[in-house]
Amino acid sequence: GAVVSQHPSRVICKSGTSVKIECRSLDFQATTMFWYRQFPKQSLMLMATSNEGSKATYEQGVEKDKFLINHASLTLSTLTVTSAHPEDSSFYICSARGPLGQGRGTEAFFGQGTRLTVV
């Protein structure tokens, strides 16, 4: 399958600083990328959907000014956690999907995730 790479895999930052997480599709053009958050022993929760060249669509309860998403090219989306607090500590996962094919769409491929710890 296609490869989605997330960077960094782990990051520790101080409260009040901003952290940027990158999600790249390495061998396909990702028209849509999704950002998820996973708390320990809980499910993945969709934060936002980003389409290349347009503003991200945030899920209810997700602060768009807190979690800035940029999808400037067909192979890169970034999530910036601004003014990070300890409660933002979590596992963040991106997934990327190629252009819609026949039928119901194409498979989404997942990055390896980023463990964010805010101290």
Add this chain to the structure above:
Amino acid sequence: AQRVTQPEKLLSVFKGAPVELKCNYSYSGSPELFWYVQYSRQRLQLLLRHISRESIKGFTADLNKGETSFHLKKPFAQEEDSAMYYCALSDDFGNEKLTFGTGTRLTIIP
């Protein structure tokens, strides 16, 4: 709102025994259902989706709209099946926005 329920957080099965991972969903439209798997130290990956009606690694899942279920089954468990399994639902708008269940950790006992 759509919801996916996986009632079992942990499931242990002996090698060679049948496996069934339960998944129930609630959604008013026509959803698409998926099973994703995460092996130890690996990323989440698609196992199967109901519209393809495939059998992957011996696993099958049938969408039962009457019972709103999409249980994952395998007749004979293998040790390499030990992993975290997530059931997921996509709404009928075709945008692949996924709602995940809480996952079931399957352990195959040798």
